[in-house]
Amino acid sequence: MQRVGFIGLGIMGQGMVSSLIRNGYSVRVWNRSREKARALFRELPFAESPRALAEQSDVVISCVADPAAVERVVFAEDGVLAAARPGFAYVECSTVSPGLVRRIAQAFEARGAQALEAPVTGSKLGAQNGSLLFMTGGDPALHSALEPLLRSMGTRAIHCGESGQGALMKLVGNSLISFMLEGLCEGLTVARKGGLPIATVLEVIQAAGFASPYFAFKGAAIEARDFDTHFSIDLLVKDQSLMLAEAAEQRTPLPGLAAIREVFQAARAQGLGAADISAVVQVVERAAGL
């Protein structure tokens, strides 16, 4: 069985590593903070660096916070790339720009190794119970070879095309989430001011043709005022900004997302950056004088 290395023990990474262990993989980890890794997974071997981890693994999966962290993990002197070799595979699960994904893929190929991007959706719960969805980009054969590994952490891995297409799909998905959440929050605020109970609104939505598990999930959080972080506003704004940058490069105007990004930006300005994305309802409410 493959020796698996895992980089990044944030909200998502923790669940993913647990899933790997549950499925019998032997996992070695690296994390920016060694203390955090210790506290979470005392029993797992901890590598000295991403490079060392790669040397001791057949495949390294990375799931870190932002493009800067990915750059460090891959391209630093002690990064994964330095240990790339024929037969080695790197799996990038972080959400980054399609351009960075392509640059990573080329760098690994230049050293005879391979890289598959596999950005992920499903938030904290999906990571914990192994029901994530992976959107992969890269060589279809590599996708097939790694699918069992990915399926040990999630229910599906959909191959989206060449390197960069997975990232693009992820950005499209998180953009859609942004629309759904902003729409829900604007609607709930109008309802609240108009005396219409939030429970009624959620009941109707779930009975209608535009129902979605997502509205049930986030609607319940808003109803309970429980903004425990499954997916942080800081991270979603990062993805919204990547989507807008990708669209700008393509010259595709995104009037809806542009407006919505500024609302989430206001959430960050108002101290809600680390809260769950459902906390954006507070920005809509404050603007409305509630």
Added chain:
Amino acid sequence: MQRVGFIGLGIMGQGMVSSLIRNGYSVRVWNRSREKARALFRELPFAESPRALAEQSDVVISCVADPAAVERVVFAEDGVLAAARPGFAYVECSTVSPGLVRRIAQAFEARGAQALEAPVTGSKLGAQNGSLLFMTGGDPALHSALEPLLRSMGTRAIHCGESGQGALMKLVGNSLISFMLEGLCEGLTVARKGGLPIATVLEVIQAAGFASPYFAFKGAAIEARDFDTHFSIDLLVKDQSLMLAEAAEQRTPLPGLAAIREVFQAARAQGLGAADISAVVQVVERAAGL
């Protein structure tokens, strides 16, 4: 059994009348254009006016295009109100402002009759196969009394509160549809420019936590470039404008919906007003130079 009158034989009304007949109700109709009524339902008795229809019915259901049409149907000299009397019930299924709903309810009550608002969601298909969802507002006892009638045309009738709350719920719902559709169209346009197949995008969405039958329905229409009208852009913009007006009265800023309304407005300007709301994708594509 109640004698049922029905006003308005547009896309929704046609299906609703068919459902009533299928369920054994004897229905009398009135429509602005008598010829259209003849062509659709040759066998049904046609009343000379809304007033005449009300005189010959125990309950009159109205489902017309806009607030002006509702004003005419109810308040004109030969309108339904003129025949209101104890025991008579008026059911308003059109989407209008909460304020107009309250005015109608008060007018009927002033004459000893009753009015229930029951705006509807489900579009053409829901009307045809009797799977509509009604959001009612008004006296709970009247809701209960009329529920069997409503259930003959739809799968559910959810009581949202007093008069006006049904309209508010309807506006919240159509606002949500607007966000979902604009988000889908912006995403599909970025995907298309980036070489990501629409089928892949739709597959991923439906596998993700933010899946919705609505994305499957409208996504398939966009993929097939089939903009046959289930719900027209003109009508959705009307509802978006009602929502913005309601929010303005409440002093609730709606930055997302305001941005989205202008995109749909552009669709009307570009000759797509009568097309299905999914045709808004063409506005996003054109703006992007496609």
Added chain:
Amino acid sequence: MQRVGFIGLGIMGQGMVSSLIRNGYSVRVWNRSREKARALFRELPFAESPRALAEQSDVVISCVADPAAVERVVFAEDGVLAAARPGFAYVECSTVSPGLVRRIAQAFEARGAQALEAPVTGSKLGAQNGSLLFMTGGDPALHSALEPLLRSMGTRAIHCGESGQGALMKLVGNSLISFMLEGLCEGLTVARKGGLPIATVLEVIQAAGFASPYFAFKGAAIEARDFDTHFSIDLLVKDQSLMLAEAAEQRTPLPGLAAIREVFQAARAQGLGAADISAVVQVVERAAGL
């Protein structure tokens, strides 16, 4: 010399009446609140109603707050229209929709009288010192005949075309003000957070090709945090809404104004409706966490 009647003693009306008196006109007034009229202009004759005022005047000028007030002043049983007769002229200085202006003009013409719309720009100071600018619509001969009267209250009266064109011009102008003010406030907030003094920003703006007395005026108010009302947020939002409604009827998308209107709407929600439009800077600042 003409007998002049004046309706509406708000911020603008007060200054305009003072200008008329200063220029030797004998003025009779009507105001919704008689007490307020007494307090402001004890010496002026007060008419019992708009109709009575019109009966005692050759020309009646109206400058009231919103379309509902205009409807009352003109069309009520005791409104100005009831006293319309050949030789009588009505001058509408309020900002209303082009459609309402046209309806008023037709109503007066139907009675052999004439109406000129003359919406006004210049705010409180312009009204006080007689430096207003009138944008007229209607018969050019009537414009010429009334120009001396208008010039007694302002520096210029520009004929914009037929009835409704003055209102349209006014809406375009107040839309432009909205853009300038929102742009100034967003810029000043970024500058403030970045440590760039507001005085420097204003100095640069006034030295640049995009300088405007308006930036100097509103910039100084913001610098001094002096939000004394020259033009209230409530009134500007009314005009922004009229512009958006006019554009909707024309099917002209206004993505910029739509976004900006929601910011001013937030100001109203946050209790700033009666403050000067420059107070919108506080909404931008609060959203940014200041």
Added chain:
Amino acid sequence: MQRVGFIGLGIMGQGMVSSLIRNGYSVRVWNRSREKARALFRELPFAESPRALAEQSDVVISCVADPAAVERVVFAEDGVLAAARPGFAYVECSTVSPGLVRRIAQAFEARGAQALEAPVTGSKLGAQNGSLLFMTGGDPALHSALEPLLRSMGTRAIHCGESGQGALMKLVGNSLISFMLEGLCEGLTVARKGGLPIATVLEVIQAAGFASPYFAFKGAAIEARDFDTHFSIDLLVKDQSLMLAEAAEQRTPLPGLAAIREVFQAARAQGLGAADISAVVQVVERAAGL
């Protein structure tokens, strides 16, 4: 007298070099395309590289298109920085992010040289006739020392503060231009659809308190449909994006600018990137079906 080197012979640079020559400075140049430099200024000595230029000059002024070009000019192996030495001064007139400006200043200081940022406003005409406005950031003494040089190309140089404040001021200024232009274009489109002549609109604007030379300049261009490039849409979108990025870093929501950027983005998508910013009116018109 100082030996002056100049980098970048685009629309702005051409005029600035001409001004320097007119004022008696001996100028040496470098430009990415040597042929273009030859065609424009056959008589001027051309340096082999930015570094060679810096070696032969006491002060080097750079005015290039975007951050990538600035990076190349300063930090490349044959860049200006390589020739930095005590007594040498670098003047950055390009519009870049405050962060890049600070990085440049520190790099020059580390080598005992000095850098002054001096972004510029005034467009093509201002460059040609020496009426530019410089917004400087950096050591006040350096500002004073270089002011005569800057004043040979412009009418004023305003010291905005430390390094980065000039760039911030420039971004605020170009954001303001964006609001003014979008507001003008939305207004002119509504006017055009409503039958109000553009000449009347411009006459009223220039007579009003919100008049600006900028409206006269761009309004005349739009009236004449003369979109000859003074300042290109591509460059303005670059600056809007820098402003939004700066605001994002600060966590300042900019709802107005975000909406406006997407309209200009649409202009780029529709093939107008190289046209003058006034050509954005065509995007507004097309969206409105004109």
